[in-house]
Amino acid sequence: MSLLKVEGLSKHYEGRDGIFDRITGREKTVVRAVNDIDLTVEKGEILGLIGESGCGKSTLGRAILRLHEPTKGRVTFDGAEVTALDPAQMKAMRRRMQIIFQDPYASLNPRRTVAEIVGLPLRLHGLAKTDAEAREKVAAICARVGLKPGQLDRYPHQFSGGQRQRIGIARALVSHPEFIVCDEPVSALDVSIQAQIIALLLELKREMGLTYLFISHDISVIGYLADRVAVMYLGEIVEMGPVEEVLANPRHPYTQSLMSAVPEVDHAGRRKRVRLTGDLPSPLRPPSGCKFHTRCPLATDACGKIVPKTETVGPGHTAACLRLAENLSLLEEVPA
Amino acid sequence: MTADTPVASESIFRRNLSNFAANRLAMACALIVVLFAVMAVFAPWIAPHDPNETDLFRRLQPPAWIAGGEWSFLLGCDALGRDILSRIIYGARISIFIGLAVIFVATTVGILAGLAAGYLRGWVDILISRLVDILLGFPYLIFAIGLMAMMGPGLWNIILALAYKEWVIPARVVRGETLVTRELEYVEAARALGASRWHIMLREILPNVLSPVIVVATIRMAHVIILEASLSFLGLGVQPPTASWGSMVSDGRAFILEAWWVSTFPGLAILLLVLAINVTSQGLRDAFDPRFSE
Amino acid sequence: MKDALLEVRGLRTVFETRAGRVCAVDGVDVEVRRGECLGIVGESGSGKSVTFSSVMGLVKSPGHIESGTVVFDGRDLRGLTPREMRAVRGRDIAMTMQDALTALNPALTVGEQIAEVLEAHDETLPARGAARRTAIRNTSVEMLGLVGIPSAETRLKQYPHEFSGGMRQRIMIAIALACRPKLLIADEPTTALDVTIQAQVLELISDIRARLGMSVALITHDLGVVAEHCDRVMVMYAGQVVEEGPTAEVIGAPKHPYTQGLLASIPRPGLRGQPIHPIEGQVPDLIGLPPQCRFYSRCAHRRDACLTPVEMRQAGPQRRARCILIGEDEA
């Protein structure tokens, strides 16, 4: 059985409109940030989630943890239906599911010391009987993420971005969770620091047997550390599968263009670019049919009308595109 | 400025305080405020005379340095022959007490209301925000006068009358800050860890919205002191013979042509204290709001 | 080198802060040649932006340029009066800012923000009246067209918030290019953008560079971007240049341990399953740095000799690096 199972999960944000709009029956503005998503995460694996800014990655991560109450759908964790738990059960569940945030500055309360921040989960869940025990546990986990004992009584502003991210990781880990949503934990960091954090996260996973949902917009990062990858576009998953498979043989035109856009050190020469015109459409008024059709170089008239179904295109590899059968590829190397 | 080496466990609060201490003008003014406070507390030991001792033969006696004055009545006497200096010293008690009490009540209520509105949103927010709108739509003085008329005179009633509307200001500030803060990731982190609403509001959000509130509170305290004086001016001040600076100015204004000292000295006292509080609060803001520090 | 358009020597820019004196740029030499694209990479805070703000004369209090020369197209920019400097900015050297979201004035229409550069610098415009207005309009429309914004006529009347992030970045480029500058300083033009948009913008800059024959200084911390778009690259660390040379050479065979570490830190799908080797430690605080190799604390090859000031050394025909290993390597 999968550790985490997400079925038909949707999260819609309702716009604030005036009473007169309501009276006159004007349509409500709804942001369909996450739309009818199914996915599973096996114990011990890393599922990478990739997509452009605003496509709903963070929303999906938060909806799974019920940090934002899902509009629709079901989340099952280790057999328990998370979306149906009462507040007390939910609180207990929170110990087992954690999150690491993108912004190392905003995710730590500037008025609390490291010891307080990291010790908070212990206090909330009564995981330490005495203050001394709590402190000991905090010190242990901090040491594990690479913070020195002398730094425990400092405040977040006295740390660099990378160190702050370590504090955030320690906080997520101190209650010994099984599953962690990593919401772009390295995006804000410099390359050299980013590598440190990635290495740390991988080590911790191995040691503690963790499972990650790893959100990133950097295909290189996902390609490096994830076992499976899900590609999101406008609140929907357009392609999902084992990382090697998807990277080697991307089937959805969006995945393909995403990959071709990544500048890579190794490709010192010029590559042929898949040039996507235009920007991500507003989730307020998503396009009809296949949501990618407005930017897709392969789009036909049918794409604007028919919503593509998710199809299996290989072992554990699914994609949703009307032209899958044609086996088209946008990617081709320009001969050097 | 010399480089200050970071202390091992330096909180933001302490860092801000040390920023503040570096601002010499603000420190001087904070000192003045403290001096006024000391004066208020130790009034009985400092004041040269009983502030309520009337002596009709000293009616409107001028300050010492003017012909007819006496050094033992340094700033002269009021219409009932009471020593103005002593009354100013005792008056500090009332002005500072009213200022502190009003601000304390208003800030406490305002913080709770603002936190609830900003964090809980929904009908709580609607209710509080509407109430705030309604109270803001009321002209302050009319509201205070109306309340004073309703509740009758008395120190506590003055405090209530001023606090009834004063809480709106911290409430608005806190609500605004809370709306911003509640979206920050560390609040979300606390929620992800299973923290309750109370924990989040009081332990995570509150400390972070406190510094704007402190700044606003000091500014408003200066304002409240003037407002109390205005109430006295309109005849709704503290009860005689208690000296309040406002009532001293107000009573003395009738004599301004023939005995300027009766209202001028308490007026200067108000000016000085309010000025000192304002400068202090500005220093606090500069120190506590990193956007203004260089 | 005679075809240098911009030549900066020994630039030193400091900030007097409460905590102390921050030497953000310390003895930096920069050379941008005509028509080339120079990439500047380095970690956050390494002084990339400050270096080029100094070139533009835009360092704001509490910072100031302490020493160094800035020669642009044969003129010593540091000797110019503020008024003369203003004539250079926008006309000869243009700059795009790190964050397009905040660099466009939210209160002015895009049209006005383009028009005002033309107003300020374009001497080819008719003197006044309707003709001038039409000319400005036409140029504005042309510029928006150049950066690929359709229906420019109507777009000119809109405000920045009515555009997406990528479009704003492009508008900023259009503004910068309006007077056909000789040098474009592009400060992280794509950091805030998604990969697909980033690709669009970078290609746009490359295209225009080719078309207008201008030089570009491209600031970024993405080595991939540099690899794909720049002729030469300059690596900065803690306020100093640590390595410099043709892109392919530097990336292919980095000389400085920092550059090496940087390249080794990049996670690549190709390295799946293998551990990456991050540079340990972190960038030093710029306040009160001892006169030694700034990478000392993080360097795997550090030795006592590194505790003295280290100069840039020639590391190849076109290459230089700031490391004592350079000479030894060769030897």
Next chain:
Amino acid sequence: MSLSKLLERIAQLLPVLLGVSVIVFVMMALTPGDPVQIMIGDQSITPEQEAELRRGLGLDRPMIERFFIFLGNAVQFDFGESFYHRRPVGDVIAERLPATIELSLVALIVALVTAIPLGVLAAIRKNSIFDRIATVGSLLGVSLPGFWFGILLLMLFAVHLHILPVSGRIGFDAEVRMVTGFLLIDTLLAGNLRAFGDALAHLILPAITLGLPMTAILMRVTRTSMLEVLRQDYVTFADAKGLSRRRVLFRHALKNALIPTVSVAAIETGSLLGGNMIVETVFGWPGLGRLVVESIFLRNYPLVQAAVLFYAVTYVLLNFIADLLYTVLNPRVKL
């Protein structure tokens, strides 16, 4: 602005006005003191006559009934009859209003006209002598108790120097036909420059007394927000474009910096209108504020209720105007 947003605005006004009405009504009703007793004073009266008087004022009905009568009439803009003036309260307020509004507006304009340039100057010459003087000046401005300051001004300029009149709105040499009720405008309309000068002379001291704290506050706000704006990237970018300093400061920086100034000005204008009874008392200014305070003491309920409603409407309107101004200053804000 769309019609629906406008309607929404008006809809938002209603709960505020209703709330204000309820509060003022309850407050007045709970306030001890009987209007009839106050009115009779020391004069002799028989119980029958007293009852008749009470009936005449409508005070014989129970409170709840009175409140609904008041509400019912108020929606038709009928606020009842002032106990003392024996005329519709609306008329009485309308007569006093121009004086209050004229004084407030002049104070506001003086405040804006002095505060904004000073604030800008202080910001661009940060830490200069000028900045310091302006800062100290503005702190003094907010720290002076208005009533005391007014009396001092009066003593100095009217009594000792004798260069400005002591009280009132205008002298009696000129006959001015009231058209708008604003003397500055009416005298100009009549082409009577001497009367205009006279009206202006009467305005100076009250306007300064009233406007000083506001000037001080607005100056500080402008300075602060200007400093904030000058730090923004778009100002640096404007500099990078090689624009003239004037253009950078006024077109790019000031337009954005004025946003907080506008909102503070709106709030402060509300308090100008509501708080000027003290200035009106000191300078014998025939405005509404003084009338309202007197009316509270005399338990002249209809006048107090109507005046408070008026203040609330003005406050909401001012905020509305400020919102409109926002949209001009900041296109991101949509109504």
Next chain:
Amino acid sequence: ADLTVGFTLDADTLDPANHRKRETETIIRNMYDGLLTRDSSMKVVPEIAESITQVSPTEYDFKLRTGVKFHDGSDMTAEDVKFTLDRITKDGGMGDGVTSPRQGLMGPVASVDIVSDDTVRITLSEPWPILPAMLPNQQIVSKAWVEKVGNDGVATSENGTGPFKLVEWRKGDAIIMERFDDYYGGAADIAPVGKACVDRVIFKVIPESASRVAALLAGDVDIINELPPFSVAQVKNNENTDVLTVNGTRSFFIAMNMQGEFFDDPKVREAAAHAIDKDLIIDRILGGNAARIDGILSPDAFGSSELPRYDYDLEKAKALLAEAGYPDGLDVTMDVEGAFKDTAEAVASLLTKAGIRTKVEVGEGAQLVDKWRTKGAPKTGDMYFTSWGNGSLDPFDIFTPTHRTNDRGNSAGYSNPELDALLDTAAVEMDTEKRAAMYHDAEMMINADIPYLYLWVPQDIYGVSKRLKGWKPSADSRINLHDACIE
């Protein structure tokens, strides 16, 4: 020439029948004349009436002057007089079911009839000797005009028979009047007779007393009312200004709650009476501008007489307190309105010295009235520093309300059936001498009971510019500008 009066309050309305304020009346009476008026010694004399005859105890005939014109040029007739008085005295007399708030001032008037073209008769339902004293307060309006303009018109415009006509009313600011050239001349008993002397008269509203004094010193105004006693010296010392005073009609006194805890004991009340040094306060705080009283009546009032004094005697006061069982003194509060805070505090400090430790509580007028004028309902306070105006200078007006059991102004809660009976008979006694004697007896009674501490009657103090000639203040606080001239 213009004459400007710096005046404390604006008129509420210009309708002579529709107001209750003395200040309003003061302004109105420069534009409207009444049947009767008072001369500067407060004697009631005919004004529009030519003569007055008391036909019976309840009937008075007024013969009207001829040739009296309203400002609109029409002649004043008996019809107008009847209309005016009906409008005031009849229930719903003002039309639309509205009764004049001045109805109470006209006592038991039953009807007003036109006897002949120039004679009007007022009939009372019971004898009321003070009718002539009350009539100067009612001004004659034109029936035709009132019916034409309606109550709203009467409130904001005027058509009187007085020496001045309205030019402009700047609400809250000033009332400007100009001379009425067809004026009939005013009361024949008050010289000079004829048109007014000045061209224009302006009542300029300056509520703040320091500002009012400043305006006078600055030469902006020629007369100011309510000159504060402490400013007297300054105005006198100024070379261009002077001070005029006139005996007032308002008696100040302190009510002691005779139903309360302390003051139910006559000894305590007597102690209080001995504790107050009235002369000192009159001298020091009121600048000597007040007349000491030992009973409720002003020395100028009808029926006032010499009374035994309770001299200032601290020792005696203390002794009396001790006798009453308070050897260590007692603690009481004294309510007072803000305007009299000063004097109340001075009095309180004297009481305190004698052992009656008095705390002054300043209250708002409206609330104090509620608290102290309870018409017999139980009271809560100890002392009430208050006053009662006696514009008619007739004892009935002040004695009855303040001393009759459970009457409106009986704040002391005093009850003496003997006195009640005496006051009731005095009220309707038509023989002047007998009436005076009755009031003397009444004064002697209360002098023994000491329900109140009678203090003083302050003078009305006016500041005037020396340019002003021919004007004298009047005790009923009317500012009659008919006679005033400006040099």
